[in-house]
Amino acid sequence: xxxxxxxxxxxxxxxxxxxxxxxxxxxxxxxxxxxxxxxxxxxxxxxxxxxxxxxxxxxxxxxxxxxxxxxxxxxxxxxxxxxxxxxxxxxxxxxxxxxxxxxxxxxxxxxxxxxxxxxxxxxxxxxxxxxxxxxxxxxxxxxxxxxxxxxxxxxxxxxxxxxxxxxxxxxxxxxxxxxxxxxxxxxxxxxxxxxxxxxxxxxxxxxxxxxxxxxxxxxxxxxxxxxxxxxxxxxxxxxxxxxxxxxxxxxxxxxxxxxxxxxxxxxxxxxxxxxxxxxxxxxxxxxxxxxxxxxxxxxxxxxxxxxxxxxxxxxxxxxxxxxxxxxxxxxxxxxxxxxxxxxxxxxxxxxxxxxxxxxxxxxxxxxxxxxxxxxxxxxxxxxxxxxxxxxxxxxxxxxxxxxxxxxxxxxxxxxxxxxxxxxxxxxxxxxxxxxxxxxxxxxxxxxxxxxxx
Amino acid sequence: xxxxxxxxxxxxxxxxxxxxxxxxxxxxxxxxxxxxxxxxxxxxxxxxxxxxxxxxxxxxxxxxxxxxxxxxxxxxxxxxxxxxxxxxxxxxxxxxxxxxxxxxxxxxxxxxxxxxxxxxxxxxxxxxxxxxxxxxxxxxxxxxxxxxxxxxxxxxxxxxxxxxxxxxxxxxxxxxxxxxxxxxxxxxxxxxxxxxxxxxxxxxxxxxxxxxxxxxxxxxxxxxxxxxxxxxxxxxxxxxxxxxxxxxxxxxxxxxxxxxxxxxxxxxxxxxxxxxxxxxxxxxxxxxxxxxxxxxxxxxxxxxxxxxxxxxxxxxxxxxxxxxxxxxxxxxxxxxxxxxxxxxxxxxxxxxxxxxxxxxxxxxxxxxxxxxxxxxxxxxxxxxxxxxxxxxxxxxxxxxxxxxxxxxxxxxxxxxxxxxxxxxxxxxxxxxxxxxxxxxxxxxxxxxxxxxxxxxxxxxxxxxxxxxxxxxxxxxxxxxxxxxxxxxxxxxxxxxxxxxxxxxxx
Numbered sequence: 001x002x003x004x005x006x007x008x009x010x011x012x013x014x015x016x017x018x019x020x021x022x023x024x025x026x027x028x029x030x031x032x033x034x035x036x037x038x039x040x041x042x043x044x045x046x047x048x049x050x051x052x053x054x055x056x057x058x059x060x061x062x063x064x065x066x067x068x069x070x071x072x073x074x075x076x077x078x079x080x081x082x083x084x085x086x087x088x089x090x091x092x093x094x095x096x097x098x099x100x101x102x103x104x105x106x107x108x109x110x111x112x113x114x115x116x117x118x119x120x121x122x123x124x125x126x127x128x129x130x131x132x133x134x135x136x137x138x139x140x141x142x143x144x145x146x147x148x149x150x151x152x153x154x155x156x157x158x159x160x161x162x163x164x165x166x167x168x169x170x171x172x173x174x175x176x177x178x179x180x181x182x183x184x185x186x187x188x189x190x191x192x193x194x195x196x197x198x199x200x201x202x203x204x205x206x207x208x209x210x211x212x213x214x215x216x217x218x219x220x221x222x223x224x225x226x227x228x229x230x231x232x233x234x235x236x237x238x239x240x241x242x243x244x245x246x247x248x249x250x251x252x253x254x255x256x257x258x259x260x261x262x263x264x265x266x267x268x269x270x271x272x273x274x275x276x277x278x279x280x281x282x283x284x285x286x287x288x289x290x291x292x293x294x295x296x297x298x299x300x301x302x303x304x305x306x307x308x309x310x311x312x313x314x315x316x317x318x319x320x321x322x323x324x325x326x327x328x329x330x331x332x333x334x335x336x337x338x339x340x341x342x343x344x345x346x347x348x349x350x351x352x353x354x355x356x357x358x359x360x361x362x363x364x365x366x367x368x369x370x371x372x373x374x375x376x377x378x379x380x381x382x383x384x385x386x387x388x389x390x391x392x393x394x395x396x397x398x399x400x401x402x403x404x405x406x407x408x409x410x411x412x413x414x415x416x417x418x419x420x421x422x423x424x425x426x427x428x429x430x431x432x433x434x435x436x437x438x439x440x441x442x443x444x445x446x447x448x449x450x451x452x453x
Numbered sequence: 454x455x456x457x458x459x460x461x462x463x464x465x466x467x468x469x470x471x472x473x474x475x476x477x478x479x480x481x482x483x484x485x486x487x488x489x490x491x492x493x494x495x496x497x498x499x500x501x502x503x504x505x506x507x508x509x510x511x512x513x514x515x516x517x518x519x520x521x522x523x524x525x526x527x528x529x530x531x532x533x534x535x536x537x538x539x540x541x542x543x544x545x546x547x548x549x550x551x552x553x554x555x556x557x558x559x560x561x562x563x564x565x566x567x568x569x570x571x572x573x574x575x576x577x578x579x580x581x582x583x584x585x586x587x588x589x590x591x592x593x594x595x596x597x598x599x600x601x602x603x604x605x606x607x608x609x610x611x612x613x614x615x616x617x618x619x620x621x622x623x624x625x626x627x628x629x630x631x632x633x634x635x636x637x638x639x640x641x642x643x644x645x646x647x648x649x650x651x652x653x654x655x656x657x658x659x660x661x662x663x664x665x666x667x668x669x670x671x672x673x674x675x676x677x678x679x680x681x682x683x684x685x686x687x688x689x690x691x692x693x694x695x696x697x698x699x700x701x702x703x704x705x706x707x708x709x710x711x712x713x714x715x716x717x718x719x720x721x722x723x724x725x726x727x728x729x730x731x732x733x734x735x736x737x738x739x740x741x742x743x744x745x746x747x748x749x750x751x752x753x754x755x756x757x758x759x760x761x762x763x764x765x766x767x768x769x770x771x772x773x774x775x776x777x778x779x780x781x782x783x784x785x786x787x788x789x790x791x792x793x794x795x796x797x798x799x800x801x802x803x804x805x806x807x808x809x810x811x812x813x814x815x816x817x818x819x820x821x822x823x824x825x826x827x828x829x830x831x832x833x834x835x836x837x838x839x840x841x842x843x844x845x846x847x848x849x850x851x852x853x854x855x856x857x858x859x860x861x862x863x864x865x866x867x868x869x870x871x872x873x874x875x876x877x878x879x880x881x882x883x884x885x886x887x888x889x890x891x892x893x894x895x896x897x898x899x900x901x902x903x904x905x906x907x908x909x910x911x912x913x914x915x916x917x918x919x920x921x922x923x924x925x926x927x928x929x930x931x932x933x934x935x936x937x938x939x940x941x942x943x944x945x946x947x948x949x950x951x952x953x954x955x956x957x958x959x
Contacts (some may be wrong), residue, residue, distance in 0.1 A: 004903065063547075073553050095530055095733035096729075151903075274552050278796060338734060
């Protein structure tokens with residue numbers, strides 16, 4: 001019996017101890033007419049050798065194309081030690097540290113994680129993580145409404161340069177609480193959220209302004225001016241950031257005169273493999289004044305009965321298992337295992353490793369763009385500074401070009417037509433530090449052929 | 454020591470540095486970014502060698518209790534063995550390297566797995582459709598209640614503003630109802646642990662959007678009059694939501710769909726053994742009955758044939774194939790409650806659940822319920838014989854059961870918290886304490902099917918030892934733990950003098 005250790009003798013002894021004759025008697029409180037006795041649609045059991053072969057075949061079927069897609073999920077090298085240590089049984093098969101004394105490993109690790117995330121974002125405090133970047137933004141929006149004492153309404157300014165899936169996800173999660181997400185158009189010249197577009201809302205009751213840096217086009221927003229506008233209008237500033245970019249870019253805690261109020265995003269670039277979109281983790285940091293409005297678990301350092309340092313879950317009075325219907329969120333777990341890996345990743349890479357990884361990603365994308373714009377029929381759409389992603393416009397239908405490149409085993413980027421039809425045949429490309437000169441050449445050659453066919 | 458206390462300025466892991474830039478050229482590579490956009494000082498991250506990092510986190514791991522190292526009978530959490538194959542096969546390079554936006558031709562292997570997982574989950578729950586995107590039980594609950602709301606709204610039935618929740622429910626239930634814009638009304642439990650039907654009849658009405666139920670309930674007993682409950686709520690026009698926290702108890706025995714539930718979530722990290730990971734990632738797939746199919750969250754994996762409007766004959770994913778798989782999105786389900794995650798939920802966790810389910814197979818599913826229930830009833834029988842009080846002694850235990858230490862707390866001055874801490878000293882993770890809230894001084898004990906009789910016997914011995922200690926020298930118990938890396942921690946100080954990040958200044 002897979003994963004069940006009982007011998008026949010064990011079963012007989014246990015039934016005798018209970019005082020029954022068969023296991024089936026244990027289910028006698030279930031109304032008989034509801035019982036089922038077979039699951040014909042479920043395939044018969046296969047053993048580990050057979051499932052191993054099956055999974056190898058399925059994985060191989062998807063091949064390993066050379067990937068230049070970003071759009072919220074980024075390929076970075078992950079040191080072998082990261083997941084080897086993170087999947088040690090003591091991390092992998094433990095649970096939420098309800099018994100703090102028996103969970104000091106996980107608790108100390110989260111405390112270190114919180115410290116690293118505040119270091120990267122320049123914010124005061126961090127939680128222990130949320131599900132992913134998209135859902136973290138929706139929690140940040142709800143938190144911004146709770147935390148802004150100067151705003152009475154539930155209106156949020158949401159630029160269209162923010163990741164469209166993050167916006168859709170946030171809409172779905174907050175709409176039933178009467179939150180209004182007001183779109184702010186981006187400038188067609190720069191791809192950035194223009195101050196002029198915000199000024200239409202001068203003096204209105206706005207709970208928070210969301211700013212993504214780099215934005216969905218890979219471009220760098222004028223974060224100082226946007227942050228100052230928000231604060232001048234009594235709105236909080238919610239930063240959505242790529243944590244890898246923060247190794248080189250100004251952290252949200254230093255944006256404008258007062259800094260962002262909440263910073264969130266997806267932690268995937270810090271040690272989580274692409275893995276078809278998950279598991280990743282959402283991170284959330286904020287100013288200390290707002291910590292009691294923050295959702296999710298938080299770890300604090302304290303002392304034990306002998307005065308020794310130790311770690312516990314703290315501020316639990318915000319959470320659903322205590323507050324029930326008055327909790328800051330229904331969120332229960334964090335993404336513990338991925339946070340574990342990410343913390344180990346940051347420790348191994350250190351400030352220098354992250355800095356060089358971010359710089360190399362930027363340099364590779366710049367090199368790629370230089371090669372691509374020299375191809376006839378390719379132009380950059382926005383001229384301004386970028387991190388490791390940028391928008392190209394092609395003189396052929398993007399879908400056809402991508403299909404032709406895929407025939408050569410190259411994933412050429414993310415087609416923007418569905419979310420931004422006004423940009424025409426636009427393509428979002430990304431080249432991280434994982435790409436070699438030869439990879440960039442291969443991309444350029446494939447694109448060139450696809451356009452000249 | 455904290456990792457930061459191992460840090461030394463200027464140390465780095467050379468073998469992990471990218472080759473496109475070196476120490477000098479990295480800064481030069483950023484010249485085209487305006488100075489005002491750049492970071493001025495390096496972030497506070499440790500500067501350690503790879504060995505230092507590996508040793509530090511390996512040592513930290515050794516300060517955890519886990520399923521792999523200790524019996525972990527944490528009620529309501531289903532801490533069963535996580536087969537290693539589920540992890541190693543989900544981490545094959547082909548799966549790890551797949552970008553979520555890879556086109557269908559590079560995704561058929563992955564999508565076939567998800568499709569088959571959807572089908573298996575439909576079969577074991579008796580539901581008509583499944584979406585795998587919710588990233589945890591609480592998000593599955595959100596999706597479920599949001600679908601209930603979307604259903605009523607689509608019918609123009611806008612007066613329903615209340616969700617019913619039994620008083621024994623998990624805290625996520627009421628919190629979820631609020632997030633979906635509903636009011637919450639609590640329904641009491643009767644002395645036998647069932648929902649109070651009279652109170653339920655009085656509570657339902659034209660304001661009732663639905664009820665959220667866990668069955669078996671959090672009290673460790675099967676809700677026997679579930680058909681009556683379904684009938685009362687349905688007659689009032691409300692829908693039934695099934696919280697799948699305790700699905701392990703009934704796998705292959707009885708299905709939520711047959712009980713009358715309209716929408717359910719499953720905790721794949723419980724019933725289907727994906728890792729708990731120190732508190733996540735969870736995975737909270739949702740299932741629905743016929744009438745809620747249009748509202749499922751997207752994306753869903755669909756199986757399509759050559760007539761599909763999206764995957765045309767030209768697409769290599771389907772060329773030469775009778776059928777292929779593609780994502781169903783908002784265009785396919787225009788009434789969907791939408792997206793809950795950036796991509797496809799916790800995709801890698803879904804792979805682990807699939808692998809586990811294939812190894813269990815048709816015969817293995819009901820065995821899970823059989824042996825989880827046998828273990829729980831055996832433990833309850835042995836412990837009550839040793840002088841412990843069951844909260845519902847006349848009922849069958851399901852996959853878990855509740856002891857109450859109310860008597861011991863009163864006569865010996867040793868409460869449940871102290872009892873739990875002393876169990877840690879004996880090498881057992883404590884059961885869930887003080888939940889559900891309506892049973893005083895309770896321990897919620899869930900052994901799971903993967904523990905042997907011999908391990909259960911050792912646990913009974915440990916419980917008896919603690920009880921004897923509580924009688925002979927209560928201070929030994931009330932001051933526990935004594936043998937762990939730290940003794941009892943000061944929670945009050947942690948919340949009062951907030952220390953949430955390390956700084957060099959201390």
